[in-house]
Amino acid sequence: MASLDDLKKRIASVKSTQKITKAMKMVAAAKLRKAQESAEKGRPYSEKMNNIILNLSNGISDKENTSKLLSGTGNDKVHLCVVMTSDRGLCGGFNSNIIKKAKSYFSKISAEGKEFKIITVGSKGNDQLKRVYGEKIIENISFKESKNVNYFDANKVGKMVIEKFEAGEFDVCTIFYNQFKNVITQIPQAQQIVPLNNEEDENNSDESYEFEPDEDEILSNLLPKNISTQIFKAMLENSASEQGSRMSAMDNATRNAGEMVDKLTIEYNRSRQAAITKELIEIISGAESL
Amino acid sequence: MSEEFKVEIVNPEKSFLSKEDVTEVVVPAFEGEMGILKDHISIISFLKPGIITIHSKSGEGKFYVEDGIVEFKNNNLSILTSSIFNLNEVEKSKLQDLLKLAKEEASKSEVNDQTKYLVDQKIEVLKSLN
Numbered sequence: 098m099a100s101l102d103d104l105k106k107r108i109a110s111v112k113s114t115q116k117i118t119k120a121m122k123m124v125a126a127a128k129l130r131k132a133q134e135s136a137e138k139g140r141p142y143s144e145k146m147n148n149i150i151l152n153l154s155n156g157i158s159d160k161e162n163t164s165k166l167l168s169g170t171g172n173d174k175v176h177l178c179v180v181m182t183s184d185r186g187l188c189g190g191f192n193s194n195i196i197k198k199a200k201s202y203f204s205k206i207s208a209e210g211k212e213f214k215i216i217t218v219g220s221k222g223n224d225q226l227k228r229v230y231g232e233k234i235i236e237n238i239s240f241k242e243s244k245n246v247n248y249f250d251a252n253k254v255g256k257m258v259i260e261k262f263e264a265g266e267f268d269v270c271t272i273f274y275n276q277f278k279n280v281i282t283q284i285p286q287a288q289q290i291v292p293l294n295n296e297e298d299e300n301n302s303d304e305s306y307e308f309e310p311d312e313d314e315i316l317s318n319l320l321p322k323n324i325s326t327q328i329f330k331a332m333l334e335n336s337a338s339e340q341g342s343r344m345s346a347m348d349n350a351t352r353n354a355g356e357m358v359d360k361l362t363i364e365y366n367r368s369r370q371a372a373i374t375k376e377l378i379e380i381i382s383g384a385e386s387l
Numbered sequence: 388m389s390e391e392f393k394v395e396i397v398n399p400e401k402s403f404l405s406k407e408d409v410t411e412v413v414v415p416a417f418e419g420e421m422g423i424l425k426d427h428i429s430i431i432s433f434l435k436p437g438i439i440t441i442h443s444k445s446g447e448g449k450f451y452v453e454d455g456i457v458e459f460k461n462n463n464l465s466i467l468t469s470s471i472f473n474l475n476e477v478e479k480s481k482l483q484d485l486l487k488l489a490k491e492e493a494s495k496s497e498v499n500d501q502t503k504y505l506v507d508q509k510i511e512v513l514k515s516l517n
Contacts, residue, residue: 138401145397145465147463149431149458248399248469306460309418309432318433319456329399 101372108358115354121187122347129280129340135246136277136333143330146323150293152306153316164313166259166320169292170268176206176213177267177291179258181274181331182222183339184241189346191275191283191339192221200271203230214267218254218332238310246332248325255325262291272329281345283338290327293320306383341344392425394441396450398471408444409461412464414457415439429460434468449474451516453484453509456478474516486513 099107144353154167170351180199182192199215199222206213216236217223236257240250258270270291275283390410396403412423414444415437434455441448455468472481492502 135400139399141395141402142397142399142467145458145467146456149456149467153431251399252469305429307428307430308428309416309421315431315433315456322456326399 099364099368101365101368104361104368108361108365111354111361115351115358117287117351118347118354122344123352125340125344125347129337129344132246132333132340133277133303133339136337139330139333143326146319146326150316150319150323153308153312153319154293164317164320165291166262166291166324167316170265172194172268174211175267175269176211177216177258177261177270178202178213179216179218179224179270179272179328180226181272181328181335182219182225183335184220184239185339187346188339188343189349191342192219192225194283194285195273195275196222196225197328198287199226200229202271202273202287216254216257229325246329246336248329251329252325252329254295255321258291258324258328259321269290272328272331274335275342277334277337277341280341286331286334288327288331290324293323390425391444392464394443394464394466396439396447396468396471398468403468403471404448404450406441406443406445409441409464410444411442413438413440414466415452416457416490423457423459423464425462428460431456431458433457434466436512438474438512439466439471451477451512453485454505482513482516486510489513 180195180201182195186192203213211235215226215230215234216238217226218235218238218240220237220239220241223234223239227234238257239256240246244251261267262270269289271287271289273285273287276286278284391408393405393407394409394412395405410424414423414441415435416432417435418490420431420437421432434452435455436453437451437516439450439452441450451472451474452466452468453470455466455471458465458467489506493510
């Protein structure tokens, strides 16, 4: 059995760990509020963008000759997967959930006999994927320096995707990220961005618009922007999810540390009492023998 | 009858501006400046670098944009842009920085005609502001 001193030390160390996790939880909570706010503020832009594109693609006259970003290359041989994770750890299952989702997608694709390439955004995803899929990773981007998610960064990723598309390096592009639902639930998402999926609501197709210049030109201008917008949306969702996930993970850690402290304290008290009793018995039996 | 309509300017990070009492908006559309009044036909267009002027009951606002899309529908004007500056608030030095950036871009050789045109526009507008 551990000595009293050992127990005391262990209690102290668990307590200090608890302090750290508690502080991390507080920080995550504060950051979460900010991230959530900016995720909500960013929504109108991507929604409006989606709406306009929907209206445009409905109004387009020549569906065959539209931008390849909308209609696709006609094949789906090579898939590009943009896996978006965080740069920091200690956030529960946040990164593993995305990786799991991505890995299941990879194996599905390889089972169909198609190729895939990976771009990782965020260093944690790269760390986890490079062991198994090292040679598939063609690019690794990390935004450790930028404090907040900003459109400029998203644009960089978007431009890279478009360049690779124009160079014919892939046919289908999917982004992986965590959608923020609430603090305890984040849903890993796989969203196809090239070619654009327009299966959702097509109820407002009756709108007639005037276009200046014509549809095709607007569309070819808009689609690259839409990719950056979608990536930006994913980054915002991701950062809110990361903080939410970290907050609940740290909350759990704090609670576990509390339980451990309680258990250790009881053990400490018991052994202290046992030592006292032992000493008393020794004294009494010593006195009796006189 | 009121002559007002609603304007909303959003950039990726947030809703930049939302106004209900707007009487006229002039936007630098790709094929020339375009004034929009109430009950304009539904239109989608994109912007080149220039100045958006918003006339409203509560005063006039001027904004510098580098790109964007405008959508007008049911007396709702939405402007989506990734780079917008309120000319009443932005500092001179910021505009000068933008001008410098644009000039650098223009000096690159491998730009195509359309980007060249846009960059030239940008420089022209920024020069007139500085």
